[in-house]
Amino acid sequence: MELGSRWDRFRRSEAASGYMLVSPTALYAILLLAAPLGTIILYSFLTDGYLEIVRTFTLANYHEAWTNELYRTVMLRSLGVSMAVTLVTVVLAFPVAYFVSFHVDPSRKSLWLFLITIPFWTSYLIRVFLWKVILGFNGVVNSGLMGLGIIDEPLTFILYNVNAVVITLAHAYAPFAILPIFVALEKIDRSLLEAGQDLGESRFMTFLRVTLPLAMPGVIASVLIVFIPTIGDYVTPQLVGGPEGRMVANLIQLQYLKLDNYPLGSAIAVSAMGIVTVVSLLFLFLNRRYLKGPKS
Amino acid sequence: MKGGGFRIYAICYLIFLYAPIIILPLFAFNDATVIAFPLSGFTTKWFAEMTTQPALGQAVKNSLIIAVSASVLATTLGVFAARASTRYDFPFKGGIMGLIMLPLVLPEIIVAVSLLVVLLGLGVNLSILTVILGHVLICTPFTIAILSSAFQSLDRSLEEAAYDLGETAVSTFRLIILPLVMPGIISSLLISFTISLDEFIIAFFLAGTEVTLPVYIFSQFRFPQAVPVIMALGTILVGMSILLLTIAEYFRRRGLARSGAKDTGGFL
Amino acid sequence: MTVEKPTMIEFRDVHKYYGDYHALRGITAKIRAGEFFSLLGPSGCGKTTLLRTIAGFEGISSGAVMIDGKHMEGVPANKRPTNMVFQSYAIFPHLTVAQNVGFGLRRANLAKDELARRVGEALEMVGLKGYGARAAHALSGGQRQRVALARALILKPKVLLLDEPLSALDKKMREQMQVELIKLQRQVGITFILVTHDQEEALVMSDRIAVMFEGEIAQLADPETLYRRPNSKKVADFIGTMNFLPAEILSEGPGGIEIEAQGLGRVTLAPDQAPGAASGQGATVGFRPETLTILFEGQPTAERESMGTIEEVVYYGDMTYYDVRLDGTASPTRISMRNVFGRPVLDIGARARIAWSAGALVLFR
Numbered sequence: 059m060e061l062g063s064r065w066d067r068f069r070r071s072e073a074a075s076g077y078m079l080v081s082p083t084a085l086y087a088i089l090l091l092a093a094p095l096g097t098i099i100l101y102s103f104l105t106d107g108y109l110e111i112v113r114t115f116t117l118a119n120y121h122e123a124w125t126n127e128l129y130r131t132v133m134l135r136s137l138g139v140s141m142a143v144t145l146v147t148v149v150l151a152f153p154v155a156y157f158v159s160f161h162v163d164p165s166r167k168s169l170w171l172f173l174i175t176i177p178f179w180t181s182y183l184i185r186v187f188l189w190k191v192i193l194g195f196n197g198v199v200n201s202g203l204m205g206l207g208i209i210d211e212p213l214t215f216i217l218y219n220v221n222a223v224v225i226t227l228a229h230a231y232a233p234f235a236i237l238p239i240f241v242a243l244e245k246i247d248r249s250l251l252e253a254g255q256d257l258g259e260s261r262f263m264t265f266l267r268v269t270l271p272l273a274m275p276g277v278i279a280s281v282l283i284v285f286i287p288t289i290g291d292y293v294t295p296q297l298v299g300g301p302e303g304r305m306v307a308n309l310i311q312l313q314y315l316k317l318d319n320y321p322l323g324s325a326i327a328v329s330a331m332g333i334v335t336v337v338s339l340l341f342l343f344l345n346r347r348y349l350k351g352p353k354s
Numbered sequence: 355m356k357g358g359g360f361r362i363y364a365i366c367y368l369i370f371l372y373a374p375i376i377i378l379p380l381f382a383f384n385d386a387t388v389i390a391f392p393l394s395g396f397t398t399k400w401f402a403e404m405t406t407q408p409a410l411g412q413a414v415k416n417s418l419i420i421a422v423s424a425s426v427l428a429t430t431l432g433v434f435a436a437r438a439s440t441r442y443d444f445p446f447k448g449g450i451m452g453l454i455m456l457p458l459v460l461p462e463i464i465v466a467v468s469l470l471v472v473l474l475g476l477g478v479n480l481s482i483l484t485v486i487l488g489h490v491l492i493c494t495p496f497t498i499a500i501l502s503s504a505f506q507s508l509d510r511s512l513e514e515a516a517y518d519l520g521e522t523a524v525s526t527f528r529l530i531i532l533p534l535v536m537p538g539i540i541s542s543l544l545i546s547f548t549i550s551l552d553e554f555i556i557a558f559f560l561a562g563t564e565v566t567l568p569v570y571i572f573s574q575f576r577f578p579q580a581v582p583v584i585m586a587l588g589t590i591l592v593g594m595s596i597l598l599l600t601i602a603e604y605f606r607r608r609g610l611a612r613s614g615a616k617d618t619g620g621f622l
Numbered sequence: 623m624t625v626e627k628p629t630m631i632e633f634r635d636v637h638k639y640y641g642d643y644h645a646l647r648g649i650t651a652k653i654r655a656g657e658f659f660s661l662l663g664p665s666g667c668g669k670t671t672l673l674r675t676i677a678g679f680e681g682i683s684s685g686a687v688m689i690d691g692k693h694m695e696g697v698p699a700n701k702r703p704t705n706m707v708f709q710s711y712a713i714f715p716h717l718t719v720a721q722n723v724g725f726g727l728r729r730a731n732l733a734k735d736e737l738a739r740r741v742g743e744a745l746e747m748v749g750l751k752g753y754g755a756r757a758a759h760a761l762s763g764g765q766r767q768r769v770a771l772a773r774a775l776i777l778k779p780k781v782l783l784l785d786e787p788l789s790a791l792d793k794k795m796r797e798q799m800q801v802e803l804i805k806l807q808r809q810v811g812i813t814f815i816l817v818t819h820d821q822e823e824a825l826v827m828s829d830r831i832a833v834m835f836e837g838e839i840a841q842l843a844d845p846e847t848l849y850r851r852p853n854s855k856k857v858a859d860f861i862g863t864m865n866f867l868p869a870e871i872l873s874e875g876p877g878g879i880e881i882e883a884q885g886l887g888r889v890t891l892a893p894d895q896a897p898g899a900a901s902g903q904g905a906t907v908g909f910r911p912e913t914l915t916i917l918f919e920g921q922p923t924a925e926r927e928s929m930g931t932i933e934e935v936v937y938y939g940d941m942t943y944y945d946v947r948l949d950g951t952a953s954p955t956r957i958s959m960r961n962v963f964g965r966p967v968l969d970i971g972a973r974a975r976i977a978w979s980a981g982a983l984v985l986f987r
Contacts (some may be wrong), residue, residue, distance in 0.1 A: 076442030080450060083435035083494065087454045090491050094468030101471060154367050157360035170364075172603055177371045179548050180595045183571050184588035187581075188374035191381070191389050198377065232371055283459060290461020292555050297575065307463040307555075314467050315559070324471070327464055514679055515712035519726035519777065520700045533716045 102324035119325030129309065129326060136306040137333060139220055140289040143227040147284050148277060150228065151235035155276075158236075159243035171240070178233040186297050189226040193217040193298065218300025226294045231287075235280040242276025243269070274348035282338055289334050306330045375592055381582065382589040389581050400586035407583070413570035416482055417551055420566060424489035425546035431490065432497025432542055433535075439498075440505040451498075458495040465491060466559035473560070480562025488556035493546035500545060500606065504538025537605040544602035548595050567591075629691075630655040630781060630813045631676060636685035638671055638837075645671050646682070647837040653815065653830075655690075655780075658807050660816045660824040663834035664860070669817045672834070673783050676815065678702045690780055705774035706783040709790070711766040713758045713773075719745070720754030722769055726777045744772040747806070764795050771803075775810060784816045788823065800826050821861045825849065833857050853898035855906060855986050864908045864984075865955045867948075871905050871987065879985060883907045885928055885948030885955070889980045896985040905987040911958040913982035916944065917975040918965060924977030930955070932972045942967050946974060 105116050123129050158170045177185070192198040193216045200212040216222055246269065254264035292307035299305065306326065313323030342349070385395035404410060438444075439451050457465055469488050470480075478484060508531065516526040554568035561569060571587065574580040631653040638646035646668050653659045661669035674680040675687050678699035687694045689703060705726070714722050724741045732740070745751055748768035753761075761769065767787060774782055784803075788796045804827055807814045818824050824831045825845040832842040841853045852858035855866065869883035878890045886907070917924065933954050934945035942961055945954035957976065961967070968974060 072442060073444040076438050076444035076447070079434050079438035079442065080444070080447075081434075083431040083438075083454055083498075084450050086431055086490070086494070087456075090469065090472075090487055091456060091465070092453055094472040095464075097472050097475070098464075098468045150367065153360055154364050157364040161360055168607070172599075173368060174371065176596060176599060177375060179545075179552070179599055180375060180592045181552050181568070181571075181588055183552075183554055183568050183575075184378065184584070184591070185374045187575060187584075188377055191377060192373060196388075198373075229370065229374075232367075286459045287461050290463045292463050293572075307461065310463055310467060311559075314470065320471060323467060327467055330461075331464060509710055509712060511708040511710050511712035512714060514677075514699070515706070515708055515714070515773075516725070517699045518677060518679075518704075518706045519773070520729050522700060530714060 098324040099328055101321050102328045104321045106319045106321045119321045120329065122322060123325045123329050132304055132309050133306055133326075133330065133333070135220065135304075136289050136330065137337070139223055139227070139295075139303075139305060140285055140334075141337075142220075142224050143231065143288045144281055144285040146224060146228045147231050147235045148239075148280050151232060151280065152239055152273075152277070155236045155239035155243055159240050171237070174236055175233045178230070182230065183293060183297075185230065186226055186294050189222065189229065190217065190298050193222050193225065217298060218303065220299070220303050222298040222300075223295050223303045223305070226298050227288050227291060230291075230294070231284045234283050238279035238283060239273060239276040242273045242279075246272045271348060274345065278342070278345050278348065281341065285341075286334050286338060289330060378585060378592060379589045382585040384582070384585075387579050387582060389578075389585065400582045401590075403583050404587055409565065410570060410587070413565045413567045416561075416564055417567035420482055420485050420489060420557070421547045421550040423486045424493055424550040425543045427486070427490045428493035428546045429497045429501075429539060429542045431494050432501045433539065435494070436498045436501035436505050440502055440508075441510075455495045455498065457492045458499075462492065462553070462555045463559075466556045469556070470559045480560055480564075482561070482564050484560040484562070485557050485564070485566065488560050489546075489550040489553055492553065492556065493549050496545050496549060497542040500542040501535065501538050504535040508534055537608045541602040541606040544598045544605075548598050548602075551591075552595070627654040627656055629653070630657070630689065631815070632686075632688040633672075634686040634688070636672070636675065636687060637683045638668075638675065638680065639683045645837055646675070649685070649837075649839060651832060651839055651842055653813060655813055656811050658804065658814045658816070658827060658829045660818055660828040660831045661834060662818055662821060662824040662831050662860075665819055667834040668837040669819075669834050670785055673706075673785055673815060673817045676702075676781065677704055677706050677783050703780040704783055705777055705779040705781075706785065707767070707770045707774050707787045709786045711770040711787075711790075713761070713766050713769055715759045717758055718754065719750065719756045719758060719761070719769055722758055723754070723772045723776055725773060740776060741772075744776040747775065747809070748772045749802070763791050764799065767791065767799060771806070775806075775812070779812065781813045781815060784814060786817055786819070788818070789820075796823070803827060825861070833860060835860075849910075850982075851894065851897045851984060852908075854901070855908065858908050858984065858986075863911055863956060865911065865914075866906045866908050866986075867951055867955070869905045869907045869985065871985075881905065881907065881985065883983075885930070885951035886926075886978070886983075887928070889926075889983060891980065891983060891985055895981075895983060896987065898986055900987050903987075905985060908984045908986060909978065909982050911943070911956040913978060914955070914957045915977045916946075916957060916959055916968065917977050926978050926980060928976045928978065930974055930976050932968055932970055932974055935967060935970055937967060944968065944974075946976060948976065 102119055103115050103117070105114055105118065123133075154174070158167055158174075162170055190197075194200070195212050195214070195217070197217070199216065200209070203209045204212070216225070250268055250272070251264055254268040255261065259267060289305070290307050291305065292311060295303050295305040295308055299308075310323050310327050310330075313319045313326060317323075380393060381389050382400060383396050383398065384393045385397040385399075386393070435451070435454055439447065465488060469484070469491075473480065473484055473487075512530055512534070513526055516530045517523070521529060552568060554572060557566040557569050558572070565573075571584055574584050629652045633649045633651045636646050636649040637644070649668075649672060661672060663669045671680055675682050676689070676694075678694065678697060678701075694702065714725065717725070720738075720741050723744050724737055727737055727740065741754060742751070745754060748771050750765065750768050750772065753765070753769075758766075758769070767790075770787070787803075788799055791799060800823060803814070803816075816824070816827060825848075828845060830842065830844050831848055832839045833848065834840065835856060841848060841857045843851075848857070848861055852861060852864070855864075858864040867884045867886065869881045869886075872880045872882055872888070874880070876893075878892055879896060880888065880890045882888050889907075915924070917927070928948050930946040930948040930951075932944055933947050934943075936943040936945075940961060942959050944957045944959065946957055947954050
């Protein structure tokens with residue numbers, strides 16, 4: 059008994075050191091992240107009165123957010139755009155991650171990764187604006203294609219619509235998609251691939267049966283890390299989306315800053331997060347078999 | 355050369371990634387108000403024009419104050435959390451760290467509106483300070499990611515050795531731990547500085563009447579005649595970010611080399 | 623007779639728990655001043671934990687650790703008269719060799735040239751003269767080990783603790799360092815306590831060895847006693863190779879123990895040939911492979927002989943190992959024979975005369 063309590067004291071002291079160290083950061087996150095998130099969830103159940111919020115519980119905001127034609131369209135569009143961006147980004151990113159992991163000399167890998175990450179860190183606004191320039195009426199794509207004589211008049215379906223949003227977001231989140239896949243590929247023991255071929259599989263079948271399943275945790279991480287933030291992107295739809303490219307973040311901004319309807323804005327925000335969470339969990343559930351197994 | 359097809363694809367991909375950055379200086383030095391091809395001629399007047407805009411100067415000043423404060427605060431909070439999570443075990447560690455790292459995936463607009471609601475509810479006036487609060491929140495996860503790897507590669511017996519040789523916990527931290535994670539700290543400062551300087555939405559929601567650099571840039575997009583100046587400004591910003599990132603990468607690698615750890619990749 | 627040296631370290635019924643895990647189960651032992659002492663055991667036996675209770679990195683749950691007659695309860699690691707050489711060496715990567723070696727002298731506030739002199743001395747002692755200005759991360763494994771030694775010894779501790787210091791080195795380097803460590807210990811006269819899982823290393827280096835299993839000291843003795851008179855089958859098995867044959871105790875008296883062993887017949891053993899306490903699992907005799915000899919044709923008859931059939935032959939160059947089934951036994955007995963030029967290596971299936979001596983047997987009961 060006496061020994062047990064001594065041990066408890068020791069453990070408490072180890073845990074205490076941990077808590078003490080983590081407490082400034084944790085407190086900050088609780089006060090400025092958890093509490094605000096809780097507050098908007100709370101707000102989403104309140105009623106918007108003139109100049110102030112009425113403190114009565116209601117589901118009206120959610121009813122409005124889910125039944126109003128405009129809101130529903132924007133919400134579904136956001137989900138669609140986010141999924142398309144995720145698909146495009148991850149599919150385009152995989153070969154790059156594969157190339158860097160399997161075909162680049164180990165001493166040059168970090169140079170490649172550095173090159174891939176740099177654009178991610180350079181002024182997001184200006185990058186988005188430049189896509190407008192690239193895709194615009196007199197933009198790089200149109201003048202290039204016209205100069206080559208491939209088209210006679212500028213293409214208009216590439217700006218101020220959903221396509222432009224997808225292209226721009228796919229560009230913005232590329233490093234986010236590449237790095238988790240790269241890390242997963244790096245972890246694969248190369249002798250497994252040799253074993254696969256030794257056991258009579260072709261290169262391609264080895265890739266399908268060995269490499270791809272082992273890389274899946276990275277692919278799943280990529281999907282989530284792209285999918286979750288893109289649904290809430292504001293700048294890209296605002297700048298290149300045009301009226302038919304608006305997404306949920308633009309709607310939230312409108313409710314908060316222009317219409318001053320915090321409860322409805324909150325309900326839309328919470329709904330968007332809810333959709334993201336459900337889709338992500340569904341995705342994880344469908345891929346659960348790749349995530350089991352020994353943790354390394 | 356290995357991986358022929360893949361190499362060509364990867365290079366095309368890099369071109370796709372760099373396309374906007376390559377085009378940017380073309381328009382910054384282009385002698386035309388309209389941002390479109392064909393280019394008309396070389397000029398540096400857009401750079402000169404930047405100095406004549408007092409609003410820009412104020413925005414730069416605000417952004418610098420915010421970025422410096424946010425990066426110092428976020429790195430400080432990051433040091434605490436990274437040290438706690440790599441060195442100690444405590445109940446609910448996963449949950450606590452998960453909450454702290456949440457802004458990494460949370461759309462910034464959610465962070466922005468939720469903070470806005472609470473701050474206004476508390477009667478706090480929106481200012482540079484409120485932007486700093488928001489930026490610390492989104493920078494901290496990045497600093498933790500960088501600093502954790504710095505603390506992780508620290509062999510625990512180094513601390514014990516210093517302690518064994520007569521040092522106290524405090525002097526061990528000063529003589530051994532701090533110098534060894536210093537590259538991580540510098541790289542974390544630079545990264546948070548870059549993130550904060552570039553952050554738009556939180557500043558847009560929380561700055562009140564104050565204007566930060568991205569908010570200024572965003573507002574100028576509405577005026578076509580102002581865009582060439584923004585291109586010039588963007589060129590400088592991009593150049594600066596690349597410089598800062600290169601320095602950050604240098605320190606990160608030096609940190610790894612010092613502690614003899616294997617390089618496992620980039621910042622993320 | 624030499625005078626018994628004074629005690630440097632004493633463990634009094636030391637217990638250590640990690641949660642429900644009982645890591646140290648009542649360690650009681652004394653380590654003498656100036657002794658080269660080893661803690662030997664498989665991984666997880668508690669040897670490193672015990673070492674760290676001396677250094678002060680681990681607290682104990684009950685009992686007492688004394689260093690040079692003083693209770694260490696509540697004395698932190700930085701106030702104990704011990705220094706440690708870590709398994710990973712823990713060389714500070716951002717400092718030079720000289721700064722590493724002189725690290726512990728910082729608090730002594732020595733004059734610059736005095737500091738340099740002492741660092742130089744310490745480096746010379748470990749054979750690294752002139753390496754002071756080198757960056758620590760540019761050193762080889764063996765050099766790191768020496769820097770770690772110099773850094774720990776420069777403070778002239780009463781006890782030097784070595785946590786598997788040779789495990790990261792290759793075989794050749796390890797053997798060289800073993801000899802150097804013994805010489806160094808004789809030169810400085812400090813108590814060395816070595817943790818190792820390598821029985822050969824412990825036998826080569828130590829004055830005395832404590833063999834540990836599952837948080838307990840199974841046997842504490844000098845290397846020769848440990849090898850020749852292990853007090854349990856477990857210790858015997860851990861140190862070197864030992865053959866076991868079932869036996870039956872016929873009578874026991876002050877003159878000795880009479881047993882009947884399978885394949886060996888009736889033997890009378892001296893009381894010291896049964897060093898262990900009774901375990902109640904039945905009696906077994908054990909003997910080392912080199913205590914048996916195969917008699918080749920023409921060699922004279924030995925005092926004790928058994929017949930057997932060779933089942934396996936493993937040729938090692940200087941040695942040949944034979945697995946011989948002694949008549950009347952259920953499992954083969956290993957015999958190691960030094961190869962002599964001109965003498966043939968026997969074939970599998972051959973019959974052999976085996977000579978052995980009653981004095982080499984150990985009885986476990």
